[in-house]
Amino acid sequence: MHLVPRLASVVLTLGLSASLVGCGFHLKGLSPTSMPVAYPHMKLNLPSEALHVTDSNNNLIPQGNTLQTKLKTYLSGYGIQFDDAKEAYTLHVLDYNYRRQKLSGRVAEVILHLNVTFQIEDAQGNPVTAPRTINGVKSYQYNVATVNVDDNEQDSVISNLIDDVAQQMARQISTNRLPQIQPAHPASTTP
Template sequence: MHLVPRLASVVLTLGLSAGLVGCGFHLKGLSPTSIPVAYPHMKLNLPSEAMHVTDSNNNMIPQKNTLEIKLKSYLSGYGIQFDDAKEAYTLHVLDYHYRRQKLSGRVAEVILYLNVTFQIEDAQGRPVTTPRSINGVKSYQYNVASVNVDDNEQDAVISLLIDDVAQQMARQIATNRLPHLQPAPASTPTVTP
């Protein structure tokens, strides 16, 4: 009587669920028990270049949305605390390289590159993970006849570029996808007769 409609709804629900899983759909979220955070307390060690970028005339442009601000925001969302705890790990940015390339013509194209190499260090400053590089590329075009369009567009694209790199770094750190350094093999003392 009522069994057939119930069975049909169960089969339909299971079929739709299997179809969603088969196409790669999954809910994105973070619960405290989903992934244990390997680095619950952290400090940042960034080079001064990460606090600004240079324009086409090599003038420093201070950034409101620096890598430091973005990293703290994203990593805090994963449950990592930034404090001076004695067991705090350090996210050490070894290399921060920003480059701007301009291709001129009636319509100019500007390509922005950002390469960041980083590693995690323990409280004593010893590397825990191997260095990892993240590369980001963004480009934009503008009409050369327009005035000040390049500067306005560049600021927005730089902010997006830094944001993309910070998100990639935060995901790799929070999901424990950084390769750990292998401990050096213990040397055995050699005995000479």
């Protein structure tokens, strides 16, 4: 008689497991067998535009939404320490370009663009990786007749845009997918 309850629990467990896999669920994180981080100690070198975020009226958006804050959060999660270690690499943001494009009509559409070009440099400031550009785009619509909907919606969308770009940067850095710069070889002379 206890074979039926056992069989039912096995079928239920397999069914729930299959439904989790079917919906795309997977565990994420670092395991002891995962690839070691190539840049265990890091510093950030960001332009002033990346240290604060403003909306269309030049109002500051809360500090937790800056690229600097989000990069530190995500890279720390991958095991990278931010400190002043002698061998610390520098994540240098070469270009930070945020644009807001508004298409007007009865229903306005706002398209936000964020392009960030970065590279990793060694402790002496020499590039270790080739520059890489991450592009992020988010858009939203609102009815022009409503008041303050644009600003409220925009703050949230800007935060999501910066978050997406920071996640992409962190994944590429932590998985060592950035193209390395090969050291220059002296030119060989042939007679």
